[in-house]
Structures are given as structure tokens and as C-alpha cells.
Amino acid sequence: MSRRVDALVELAAPMLLVVAVGLLSTTASPSNQVYFLNALVSVAIVVAIYVFVGNSGVISFGQISFVAIGAFAAGVMTVPLDSKKNVLSTLFPLLRDHTIGDVPSLLLAAGLGGLFAFAVGLPLMRLTGLAAGIATFAVLEITNNILREWTSIGPGATTLSLVPESTGPRQGTIGALVVIAVAFAYQRSRLGRQLRASREDSAAARGVGVRVHQQRLWAFTLSGALAGFAGALLVHQLGSITTDQVFLDLTFLTLLMLVFGGMTSLWGAVVGALAISGLDSFLSQAEEGVHIGFRLDLPTGSRFVCLGTIMAVVLILKPSGLTGGREFRLPRSWRRR
């Protein structure tokens, strides 16, 4: 019984946090709402990365390529037909002459992300350590290069605009909740537990019959699908996007969020994403002057210095992250025996 309660709490805590952010965003002024939506989309992206990196312990710089694929697939397919023929005239006829709805575009993005991740993971999942890191980084570079140059599948080096801005408080919250629920279901499943065992001790896991290569491939594929889905949420939030917005900076920032919160737990991924995007939003407000009991007015440009200092100090003092890489638990006295 107690175990089931613990599991319920593990899932409920990150979900409640996301719902709280979603509710707050409805009360915020339109100009401030963007910060809350950013935070919700960041949660989706970071949890998607966590599904592979957190559960396998193998670092990957490549997950943002699936975010990019999802973002551009969902974006290109939802630009209204009448303007599409003008602004995206170089597309393949099939892509140019069809437009799909919002939810189908999210599903398409998830499907494509998963498909690409499977194709890439099939050879790459044999690698570990730094070789895996650099190989997945190469995937990111290749994806970016192709998306930027091939104008038959997307806008190329120009900005993709006129995408319906459908990721409001509702879609942002539901999207983040879906990603969290899938990640939770995976990590408690047989497959997830086998992969987590291989993270702790690869040799021992092999010894009891875990097929490490295969387990990593499943996680990589699932992570790719969730990343594609998160990319679709992102493009529907921004309304317009360039290939550079889903490239190196986002890769480094989301990995920092994951490690900042605690790389080995779902709770850590959610807390890290919310903490850093919250901090960043607060600091950017503070650059323009903000009242928190007293008037805080940071000099221009100091926002990133503060953010960098906080990230560095927390990681140095607590390398296992804010949550210590553990799932959420109620304090002992609260828990039923």
C-alpha cells in the first residue's frame, strides 16, 4: 500500500507543479504570459531529454535535433494554405498543398521524432561515454545543416513564420503533463528498470541478462518522439522559428537545466527546467526594474552573469543537482507506515 502511495506522490508532485505554473499563466498579463509558456515548453523538452540521458546515464547532445525536426514538421504543416503557396513556394508539392490541424501536427512531430531517433540510434547506441557524446553532437550538426539548406522540406535559412500560436496555457500545460506521464510510465516499466540498472552497473546488468544496446535504443526512440512532440509545442508557442533557435544554445541550456535539477530523476528534470526558466524570467524583469518588497533594478546585461553564477555555484556545491537526483518523497512523518 505504502509503495503505491509513494508512486502516486512521485507522479503527482511534478504534475501539480506543472498545473500550478499553467494556472498562474492564466492570471498573468499577456506580456508576462510568455514566460510561463516558455517554462512549460522547457519542461517538455527537458523531460524528453531526461528519458534517455537520465535513465541511461549516457550523455547525448543530439536530442535537440529531434526537437528541431518536430518543430519544423509541425510548423510547416500548419501554416495556412493560402499564405503557404507564397511564402513556402519551394516545398515539395505534397507538403505545399496540404495543411493539417493542431493536434495532428503534434502527433506527426512525435512520430517523426521517434522515427528519426530510431534510425539514428540503431548504429549509435553501441557507443558510450565521450564517443557517444560527440557522435550525437554530429547528428545535431547534420540535422541543422540539412534543415537550413534543403528548401524542399522547409523554409531553409529564412524564418518560418505564420505558424498558428496554439500553445496557450491549456495546450502548454496538457502537453507538459503528457510528456511527464509518458516518462513516468516508462521509468517504472520493465524496460525502464532494465535501462536504469545498466546505468548503475553496466557489467552487472549484462550479467543478469539485460540487453543494454537494445534498452538504450528503446529509450532513445521514446525520447526522440517526446522531443519531437515538445518541438511542436515550441513552434506553436513561438509562431515563428529559425533553425538556430533549435541548435547549440538550446542544447547546452536544456542539458544545464537537467543536471541543475538532478540528472537521474523525473522530479529533478521538472524542477531544473522550472527553476532555470523561472530564474531567467525573473532576472530579465529585474533588468527593467521589479518590486519585491524593495525595488530591484539590475544593470543591463547582468542577467546572464547572475544566471551563470547561480548555475555554476549550485553545480559546484551540489553536483547531484537541486533534488539530489531523487524522486519526490513526502517527509517521513507525513508518510503512512
Next chain:
Amino acid sequence: MTLATLTFQTLSDAVGLGAIYALMAVGIGLVFGVLRLVNFAYGQLVMAGAYTLAFTASWPIAWSIVTCFAVVVALSLAMDLVVFRPLRGQSPAVMLVTTFAIAFLLQAIATIVDLRNGQLGEVAPSLSSLAQPITVWGVDIRKITLVSIGVAAGALILLALLLMRTTIGLHTRAAAADFRTARLVGVRANRVIMFAVFLSGLIAAAVAVMMTVQLPFVTPDFALYDTIVVLVGVVVGGIDRLWTATLGGFTIGFVSGVINSALPTDKTVYLPSVVFALVILVLLLRPAGLFAWGKRAAVERV
């Protein structure tokens, strides 16, 4: 590729870039050897050196360069004390991501310092006379190419002597081979690590001096992309041993040098994809590194 454009000038420039990247590879490889830490913030050391050169541009050249070395080495040692030491023994992923945060922080600080005069970017022109070509046996070579090759070769020979012929070098090699056993037989961990970090700082300063000749315009992301490219080269070459890492750095510098200047730009749009596909192929076939041959190499790790 049209062979006609592959002139001697192109090749010598590519060798020059390869020499600089080889030095950066040594700087990254030295620290990795003793700490098992990939220092992503290495490029920001070079950036700090370049800014020092820009801000001291009105000084006599020698003083400017000495200041650059002092600043970079101090920053490098500070990084060890404040960042690397508390992180010792953490998982490689955590260490790497922490150096992302450090790189982000240093870049943010550089932006603020740079923006004091209202515009982004500073010029470090004091050594730009080295960018002029001289004529050797009828072909033009830029002086900086010769200087880079000379400095890189000199630094590598000195480093090899230091590691092979001195006690602290022996300790460093021992620590790189097996840190725990080395400590058991009396190697002082902190001294060895500081030695490696000190050397890698010296190298970063030398790289800063040579890079500002090629690119006198210094911005906060100076040397950032170079660091990424060198990291790719180091892992492809084989990061476990210093000489394979160096060779990897040189190779990727030489290849990108040839590619950038020898190919017309309208034919190179998909070239990054081809290059990175090759990187993946090499990693799949030789995950320990392209140049990591057989058993004999496995004995020497620095």
C-alpha cells in the same frame, strides 16, 4: 573540388590552423589526462587572453603578451581551485555540464566588460603585421603561419621533454595512467593537477596570441566554435592519449582549413553534413580513436 585552387598558400594556411588546433587539443588533453574532465570552458580561456591583448593594445607588444599569459594562467589556476577541485570524482557528464555553466558565465562577464564602451567587439591589432605574407623561394607564406607552426612544434617538443625527463612530468604521466595507484605510491595529486592546469593555461595564452593575428576582432564568443571543433577532433583522434588527441586536433584543423579556402562556397552547403557523417563513421569503427593503435599505445596515456 578544383585542384587549381589548392595552392601552396591554402595548404600552408591549413597547416597553420592545424598547428593552432593541435595546441588547443594538447591543452584540453592534458587536463583530461589527470582529471578525466572535458573542459568545455577552455575556449573562454583563449577568449580572456584575446580580450587582454585587445585592452592592452596601446602597450608595448612584449608587455601586452606577458599580461595576456599572466591573466590566462591565473584564470586557469582559479578554475582548478574553484571549479575542478570540488568536482573531482563526479560523473563525467556532471563535470562536462558544469563547465558549460562556467563557459556561459565567463561569456556573460566578457559581454558586460566589452559593452562598457557601448558596442560589442574589441580590436586586438598589435600583432597584425604578422598576417602579412613573406616570399620564400618564390611562394607567399603568411608570417603567422610560420610562427604558428614554429610555436606549436616548439611547445610540443618542450612538453614532451617536460613529461619524459622531469620528475613532475613522470608523476603527471603516472597520474594519467592510473590516478589512484599513482597516489598510493606517493604522487601528490594536487601538485600534478595544478601542473597540468598551469601548462594548459600557458597553451591557451599562446593560442590567444596567435588567433588574434588571424582574427583581430574579439567578441565574447571568440574561440567558442573552435573549441567545439577541437573537442570533436580530440575524441575522433583518441582522447585517452595525449599524442593521439594532438594528432586529432591537427587533422581536424588541417581539414577545415583546406575545406574553407579551397572550395567555392556554393558547393559547400552540405559539406558539414558530409564531414560530420565521417566523424560518426570513424567513431563507430574506432570508438577509442582513429589513431589509437593496438596494445603498445595503450601503455602510455599522456
